[in-house]
Amino acid sequence: MQEQTEKQNIKISVRNLVEFILRSGDIDNRKSRVMQAEAMQEGSRVHRKIQRRMGASYHAEVPLKIEIPRENYQFVIEGRADGIIKEELITIDEIKGIYMDLSYLEGPVTVHLAQAKCYAYMYAQKERFAPDVQMGVQMTYCNLDTEEIRRFVSHYTVQELADWFLGIVAEYEKWADFQYQWRCKRQASIQKLEFPFDYREGQRELASDVYRTIYRKKNLFIQAPTGTGKTMSTIYPSVRAVGEGLAEKIFYLTAKSITATVALDAFRILGGKGYQAKTVLITAKEKMCVCEEMDCNPQNCPYAEGHFDRVNDAVFELLQKEEIFTREIFLEQAHRHRVCPFELCLDTASWADNIICDYNYVFDPNVYLRRFFAEGTKEEYLFLVDEAHNLVERARSMYSAVLVKEDFLAVKKLVKPYSKKVAAELEKCNKILLAYKRECEDYQICENISNFAFALMRFGAAADTFLQKSTEFPGKKEFLDLYLKVRHFLNMYERLDEHYVIYTQFLENHSFMIKLFCVDPALNLQECLDKGRSTVFFSATLLPIQYYKKLLSTKEDNYAIYAKTAFSKEQSCLLIGDGVSSKYTRRNRMEFQNIAKYIQKIVSAKNGNYMVFFPSYRFLEQVYEEFFPMMGEQTDCIVQTTGMKEEEREEFLGEFEKERKHSLVGFCVMGGIFGEGIDLKEELLIGAIVVGTGLPQVGQEREILRQYFETHSGEGFDYAYRYPGMNKVLQAAGRVIRTKEDRGVIALLDERFLQWEYRRLFPREWEEYTVCSHESVSNVLKNFWGGQK
Template identity: 55%
Template sequence: MDKEQPLIRISVRNLVEFVLRSGDIDNRAAGVDRDAMLLGGKIHRKLQRKMGAGYQAEVPLKHEVTCQGFTLSVEGRADGVIQQKEGVVIDEIKGIFRDINHLEEPVEVHLAQAKCYGYIYAYDHGLMEIGIQMTYCNLETEEIKRFQSVYTFETLKAWFFDVLGRYEKWARYQLEWKKKRDGSIKQVVFPFAYREGQKELASSVYRTLLRKKKLFIQAPTGVGKTISTVFPAVKAVGEGLGEKIFYLTAKTITRTVAWQAFETLREQCLRMKVIVLTAKDKICFCEETNCNPDACPYAKGHYDRVNDAVYELITTSDELNREILEEQAKKWRVCPHEMSLDVSEWADAIICDYNYVFDPNAHLRRFFGEGNKGEYLFLIDEAHNLVERGRKMYSAEIYKEDFLKIKKLVKLRDERLTERLKDCNSQLLALKRDCEGYQVLNSVSHVYLKLMSLMTELERFLEECREEEIRKEVLELYFTVRRFLNIHDGLDENYLIYSELEDTGRFKVCLFCVNPANCLKEYLDKGNSTVFFSATLLPIHYYRQLLSTTKEDYAIYAQSPFEPKNRLLLLGMDVSTKYTRRSRQMYRRYARYLLQVAYAKAGNYMAFFPSYQFMEEVYEEFLELLKEEGKEAQEIEYVMQSRHMSEEAREIFLENFGEAHPNSFLGFCVMGGIFSEGIDLAQDKLIGAVIVGTGLPQVCRERELLKSYFDGLGYRGFDYAYLYPGMNKVLQSAGRVIRTDEDRGVILLLDERFSDGRYQETFPREWKEYGRCTVDHAAGQMKEFWESFAVGQPTGRTE
């Protein structure tokens, strides 16, 4: 290698899958990713151990080629190198569920991987020829089928350099773009005057990225968390501390805020390609998302055209917004979702949902698949959401009734599949008979084995089936079973296995991930550094324990830049949302509080409730009170969140808060819902929040299991299962009020439990001053607060 030349690296797998792909997108092939399953790694190790002394397993290989202006390094790991008298053989192992007898030849990209390893090994050892062996193993039966061939060194060399030649222009583009990007980053400065504590926050992020550590940031609303994390991450990329930023969010609205932060820096001539990944069903051009060449013209021949579409886009435009992506996809007649994933490979920053990184069934395999890693910087926004999302991503469940349903569906069509489904149903029936309500299980390995047998028959059936509706139903079960098998293979002490007979009569077996930290680590370790940040990351020890496994993580508490006197915090002591206290009288008392807030000062308010039912009960009493006072229309306007709101309905709901109202306007919302976090209603758009109750999750099987699990570890199980998640919703809802240093607002916490020390342990530092009130005295305290701003001071409302 020329030490003076820049180095560009690519894995063998990514190289061949990128350069050699062709043909259609077709989701009718059930096992598209079957060789990437966790189970595949298990069978690899088993076969490698059986191969004897002449077999060298997991051999790292690297070949560097000097190109004009740079060096290209192709790297990978051969599954096996076999030393025989006749010569050396490269072994490439793939685990599959298909009947291996149906395989007539190796899959092209699998063979291409092996040929790359063959060329590199032959080059390194001066071999004139080398053997290539493709080993396919059925994951259930462990039957093996091998394809063997011998290649001369010259044949492999010509083939290898043809593949590299087709990739060279992409590597050259990558190098030239990096120079432009890094040069522009040097010119970028922080785009605003630093708020109090903001410079220290940005510096802490940079130091974390420099040291390749993890950082937890508890930063109150209004500190400017997004730009304070994006700016140092961009600077870190310019200094070579990372190659790609992943800005991860839980909600669509926070993706928009992240995009705007990058756009603000681009106004200073920053040259960075930034992409927001949109869910397939939202960006699909077809009425129904059905990814096969018969149903979608954009799926037909997609892989023949997509590389040209991507290359044209990235070499002619820095802009990668949704409109441009859709326009390019239509021009080249390719799938916009798949094309955007390909474009992301050449982007400098990717803004996306958590699942694109962490979900084993949905992650971007090109970045996070087995064997892949890179110089990634993870910025995880609203990180408090990742605990519950992580639990869902790494848990799996199967229902007995689903097997019975598919069994009836295929009974007259496929005897072999019917028998396997019958076996699974019998296993689950036996567990059901032993289950009274629910049962914690030590193991379900006997069910696992039956599911493995079923997968082979499901694969076969899906390949043969031509009845679309039936195929759709079977495919759904296939993915459910595959997920269960994948999760089962990673079971450890962070899981509970249980069975449950639900109230509906359905019986399930669940692999429940109680602590997702270890699973998240697998993906975070593929990058350099991670910053977790949120306005509600309290108590910090709770989030550190459930999001990270290392003890050396940094944590900082950013001070609020806002004057405490601009906010009135009141605890309502004469109300409770406890089930035992719920009554019409209690609902009416809550409704009276809402009237007191609305009458204290004309403005926009949101009231957050623990459930739709509670909200509707208080809403009815609120309407009754208005009628009694004869002030239905002329003095207070109101709107209520509905259970199933479309995006358009959400936008209309929020637009109400941007319009001028002659008197008070009150929004009825659900705590933990779409309006309780991620929305920005600054200044007069929102001057108060009423929090009804402590936000505790409803008592259910999994919450009780969490409580028992953490009790067993010596922690306060109730706090881990109920109190901390509940108070997070409270803090998020309250955070809607004070967004800028010009804002004035009131926050009412209405539940007697807020005076309990355990609840107050989760209060942020800026809540150290608060008042107590009852429904009869709240109005006076609020009027006094608002009147303190009346003389010669801005009120936060623009009249």
């Protein structure tokens, strides 16, 4: 008996088991798109409504688990039955909320019925029913728009359920065996794993803090200056925690592909030290697609036809061959087995120990990885959120929703020849938006839009019926785009609470929009964080940390630390320019000349590469026009332009690697593609000049944020303007000192940086600074550069 309890558990949910084993056929967005537009929140609401209507014999949300012993491990299958009807005939009820006209359902969907049959067998085992006992299995389908219900009931003996269920388990057994064997290898490799480098100052303490956070099942916010080695300092203790059995999977979440590459390199380094783990880098679907146009059906993509018949074999073969899985590996395997590379990537991730992916795959309600997070249960996942300062605005975008009036009119014209019913519903939506438009001068806060939401639901129901009948028609792409936007809008409408503001506004092109604006995303993010064990948020610019703690989580007991810098004070010279400002009231030619003169003095103090960051492209151009004649041929200049492509960006950065006689000055925009995430080490960049405090442009949304946080915390201006602005400043300044060998100047050109409200947001490394003028800046820099070894 003791031996039995020490066996490893190989766990899988009922839903994942049946979807994995029973899937077959094609990927076909023409048939499945409507069915898959599943609203988890809306679905949960309908579940509760149906369950409340049932009588006293109906028992809702019954957790079920079955343990199947194997020679080396215990196979654990678990889930939650939507309902068990305890009458003379015990019946399992499985509820599915779908966007579909239920009259088109000829019978239950195979995988849905399979879920219910699993629960029936698991309940029979729990209650020790005899093999000849009859059980009912009921599929309850509910249209999420109309709340119409349709039920399918079937009956099975316990013996029939057992034969079927154990057949499913037998098919899964080779996967469970693989999981067990690989886990043994992984755990053994972690036991001997050491930190791969000599610890930098403060790095050992940082790694210990991360491990302690995981051990205590808490969340941690880390302000980690550049050079602290935060990637390895978070990954290594997380891997050790997995080795101690505290966690099962690591999700490394990034905002940009360059930081994903750094994380992948860290896992590779640990692999070189003996760590054995499966690590998947998830690349965006559009970058994985092998077709000219991303249209996932057998007619347009040869890889879509029969994909589900072949993909499991492709995954299993790949798992035997590789430990690090990248885009190139998935494309090669997809070509070999003729399967969709993106779906292959997601399926492989199910078996991975480490998943490196964009924030979207955990937090976005439209994109998140349902195979990990759809069950609503808490798992032993670790979330490492890199460059976490980006998550605030990203989350606001994920949980907000926009609809534009003109889209309804355009789609109505396209669909009218094919469905008068759908066109009529679109017209009703348009009329309500027209009424909102007449009430709106520039923008308008809306208190109640229930009439519009109801009209959208009616359109959704009509669209579902139409899409079931019509697979192809001219303008289908535009129709589906609007349909999915409406679905997202309704899903976010279900989330509406005091953290949202609804408003209408005229756009620059004179079109009219309505927006559900998620002002404070903390509650929505916390729902996602609760699906894991611990989360570590880290960034070089997570200041003030209380701002990020409030907007990224609702927990009151989150930890926060300030990691020690590995750099010395002598490596940098921090200047604050006096008598200069980027305020709108001061923007005139004299002030542009004033700023240009500061730049000229700074870049003339030592030949090298510099970046100058501005609050806007217009401001950049105005100062550049004054600066260029000052320097003439003494300086080489390059200028960031709007909408630069990948090649142009690489060409821009490539200029910093060339040898040249004169200084190079790159004119850039704060918060843009060169404002963070680039790594120009040593002599490649010796100065960053930041013009202005980075305050976001005044606009309706910024003012909504200001008013909201003024009401809730009395910090409206800080939350809407000052904190986001200073983050851009810190990011831009952070481009200079990247290694212990770097040496450079950081110049803040705005006298507002001398105000306490801004100085209190300076990182600890900025405690020493020099206030300078046009007259003194050259001497200050002469002393700094003269002291260079």
